[in-house]
Amino acid sequence: MIDLRIVRDDPDRVRASQHARGEDSGAVDRLLAADADRRAAVARADSLRAEQKSYGRTIGQASKDERPALLERGKAMAAEVKLAEAAEQEANAALAVAHRSIANIIEGAPPGGEQDYLVVKEVGRPTEFDFTPRDHVELGERLGAIDIERGTKVSGARFYFLRGVGAQLQWALLNLAVSTAIGHDFVPMIPPVLVKPEAMEGTGFLGAHADEIYRLEADDMYLVGTAEVPLAGYHAGEILDLSAGPLRYAGWSSCFRREAGSYGKDTRGILRVHQFDKVEMFVFCKPEDAADQHAQLLSFEEQMLAQMELPYRVIDTAAGDLGSSAARKFDCEAWVPTQQTYRELTSTSNCTTFQARRLGVRYRDEDGKPQVAATLNGTLATTRWLVAILENHQQADGSVRVPKALQPGLGGREVLEPIG
Incomplete structure (x- = not known):
């Protein structure tokens, strides 16, 4: 609020x-x-x-x-x-x-809707090939890394199996994200993925986009679409000690989204799915420190993207495309060669005091008086990144070069070879 x-x-x-x-x-x-x-x-x-x-x-x-x-x-x-x-x-x-009923007050976000974002910067040049590139689905199938057919058989549309090097690639990516977070003084967390209505409401997810959330009616609980929700609720009703600086958490969780408004969009592959894994950064800080923390979260996301050796751009999201809790949001979008466009891989939002006021999260100021804290969140890695990694690092024979930063997580392999 x-x-x-x-x-x-x-x-x-x-x-x-x-x-x-x-x-x-x-x-x-x-x-x-x-x-x-x-x-x-x-x-x-x-x-x-x-x-x-x-x-x-x-x-x-x-x-x-x-x-x-x-x-x-x-x-x-x-x-x-x-x-x-x-x-x-x-x-x-x-x-x-x-x-x-009133969303957070925007702070510097450009006005307008989804297409009215501002490009802050572009890093690297869009990948070009001297052959016809394959999309991530074909690459993943040839590598034995992605099995969408059996995912659909078991669970329905927008589900998949990551197998073999696909599973290893995700583990390597998310482990690197956690290590990166720890290096920046984040406490690693594995939070619950089922939460009470108070946590979901408190973070602002039961408003206009409530139809995106899976609800277990018999238990009156919700499956989270991001670790932001349980991490925000972690200190609900508490008075924090922020005298030594912000509290930082990095949550690794499975995430669930109904994709209710995406009929016909991105139906091929693993770009828009019902279940995925993600490492999410979350920060509690004093309101006057929120803008600086926001810039730092964005820099950590860019650090991860640089290690993936991906061309990307940063956009300042327009006000009409913000969630109700966010006062400002920056997205990092990686180049997807077969789509000839940039697609979102990360987002980081400054929610100012909006969520903390709902959840009753406070801190004591220099006079010992309780004040409402500020909260921020940001994606450090998620399953969707495999789309950009596979497509940008593919080679003419269908093999895929492994970014150097991920090679230790794949037993030192530098190239993933097709299995058939």
Whole structure:
């Protein structure tokens, strides 16, 4: 949730953010009205409770003859208090709904939709071949690395098996990501992939994109689409010690996405699937440190991409393409030769205090007063990277050169050879 004080003091800033996202700026006025109604309801309930308490002392001092009438009036006052408290509860609930309907306030993100991103930089030149390149599916099948046919047989569309060198390639990639994270003072974590509604709601995933999430109705739990969710909930309701600097975690988890809105998109291969593995960075810090932490997360992602020897670009994601929790997001997109375009491999988001306010994550400032923390997240490696690795490093005979950084994880192999 955004800070209500900002809505009260600078509603135009929030309206502009909503407009840049392509969302309803009228939600700001509804929130202001709900806030005013709630404050009025609280004031009325407080006033009636104080009046009732004072009146109670009057009854205690009254004579025996005066008491019946006073008691009758006391009952009437108690009924008024009860009604006022019910109105206060309703006003609190209405304020909560209005408050949660507004996305985080953008910070520097360009306005517009999915196609209105800004290219921050391009690194390397798009890979060119003197032969017709194969896509990652054909390469993976020839290497015995990817089996989509049997994945579909077992689990349905958008499922797959990674086998042989495919499995080893993913393990090498994710292990390298974890080692990279540890080198930057991240605590490695293997979090649960089933979470309670409070964790999913607290991170902002039960809004406009709730249909992307798998829900286990019998247990009222959710399968996570990213380790961001359990890592954000890790310190829910706590007051953190950030005196020594940010708290950094790197979570390795399987991730699950329904891909509900992607009918007909990327149906071939493992680019857009229902299950994949990912190493996700997550940071708790003071709000004033969030922008610097965001830049660092992006640099760690670029470090990984450089080790994969991939051409890529960094884009500043437009406001309308941000998740509700993000104030700003940078994506790293690698070149995919057979598609002749860049495709997203990583993203890193600065969620400012939006998630922490929902989850009750705070820290103590220099005066010892609790303040709301900031949270950030960023992808360090995921199954999708295999698409770019296989396609960019392929050779004319269908073999694939292994990036030097991954060779130790594949027994020192420099080239993956077709098996048939």
